[in-house]
Amino acid sequence: MSSPSSRSHLYRLGAVLVIGIVGFLALKEIATPASWNYEDWYREDAKKEIASGPLVYGGNESCQTCHAEALKELTEFKHKTLSCESCHGPLADHVRNGEKTAAAKVDNGSNWQCLNCHAELITRKLVDNRPDFPQFKVGRVKEHEEVAKGALCQTCHNPHDPTP
Ligand code: HEC
Ligand code: HEC
Ligand code: HEC
Ligand code: HEC
Numbered sequence: 694m695s696s697p698s699s700r701s702h703l704y705r706l707g708a709v710l711v712i713g714i715v716g717f718l719a720l721k722e723i724a725t726p727a728s729w730n731y732e733d734w735y736r737e738d739a740k741k742e743i744a745s746g747p748l749v750y751g752g753n754e755s756c757q758t759c760h761a762e763a764l765k766e767l768t769e770f771k772h773k774t775l776s777c778e779s780c781h782g783p784l785a786d787h788v789r790n791g792e793k794t795a796a797a798k799v800d801n802g803s804n805w806q807c808l809n810c811h812a813e814l815i816t817r818k819l820v821d822n823r824p825d826f827p828q829f830k831v832g833r834v835k836e837h838e839e840v841a842k843g844a845l846c847q848t849c850h851n852p853h854d855p856t857p
Contacts, residue, residue, distance in 0.1 A: 751784035753777050759793075763853065770854040780806060780852065807846045 728737040756764055756777050767773060778784060782798035800806045811829040829846075831837045836849060836857075849857050 747785065749783045749785045750776075750778050751788075755784050755788075758791075759788075766853045770856065772853060772855055801847065802845070804840065804846050807850070807852075 726736045726738065729735075730737050753764060753767075753776060760777075764777070767775065767777070780798075780800065781787070787793065787795055787797040808829060811827060813828040813830055817826050817828060829837065829840075831841070839848075840846070
């Protein structure tokens with residue numbers, strides 16, 4: 694049998710391990726937010742904090758009271774899945790407390806707004822050798838040659854009813 698002194702380094706190592714584990718658990722207890730949800734692994738108060746922030750985007754229904762006609766127009770045609778605010782900017786920049794405070798964004802002078810979604814990209818999936826999302830092509834549509842000469846998309850396409 695070995696003498697106790699020959700095992701003392703093991704006791705010291707054990708003590709260091711115990712202190713380390715207890716210290717870690719204590720630190721974890723202090724650092725874990727009070728509303729931590731262990732089941733879904735997130736801080737529950739975060740939801741309330743985000744919800745209490747100022748409203749920026751209102752969604753298409755928020756335009757209904759003042760622009761029922763534009764809303765109705767959009768929902769009838771090919772752009773029906775679009776958000777008004779993706780072209781006109783957030784509600785908060787236009788309306789506060791039910792009153793118009795500033796002009797909504799209207800881009801009438803560039804093609805960027807349309808090409809942002811319709812620019813031809815090889816990453817947009819092909820179905821039967823044709824893109825499953827309508828893309829701006831010069832070759833397929835003769836009229837699109839006009840764009841290179843400076844024509845705006847809107848001379849031929851109504852943004853609320855884009856089918857030419
Ligand atoms: C694809 C971009 C796009 C989307 C989506 C869009 N708009 Fe527009 N909208 C435009 C452009 C561009 C004009 C300017 C057209 C012009 O001057 O001929 C315009 C014009 C308007 C106008 C002023 C002229 C008018 O028709 O009375 C209103 C109001 C309007 N849009 C509201 C809306 C609402 C509400 C929605 C959602 C239901 C919406 N828009 C969705 C691009 C868009
Ligand atoms: C409280 C009423 C109200 C709401 C809600 C509202 N607007 Fe307007 N908006 C107006 C008024 C008033 C005008 C100016 C007169 C007009 O063109 O009908 C206007 C004009 C516009 C215009 C033309 C450019 C301009 O500012 O003159 C666009 C585009 C527009 N709104 C988009 C929107 C969109 C998109 C929404 C929803 C996200 C929205 N509006 C929600 C009241 C409102
Ligand atoms: C936020 C993305 C987005 C923006 C911005 C946008 N579009 Fe579209 N566009 C779509 C979607 C989505 C469709 C419908 C795809 C489908 O259902 O096949 C579509 C369809 C179309 C079509 C096909 C219509 C048809 O009959 O098949 C044309 C043309 C078009 N858009 C032109 C435009 C023009 C011009 C602009 C700029 C004023 C514009 N789009 C802006 C997303 C967008
Ligand atoms: C001189 C008129 C004209 C201009 C300018 C124009 N288009 Fe078109 N576009 C058309 C016509 C016409 C069609 C329909 C062709 C067809 O259905 O065979 C079309 C079709 C489309 C389509 C459907 C895709 C397809 O292959 O059928 C998209 C998307 C489109 N245009 C986007 C745009 C965008 C974005 C711009 C601006 C950068 C633009 N167009 C400018 C006339 C025009």
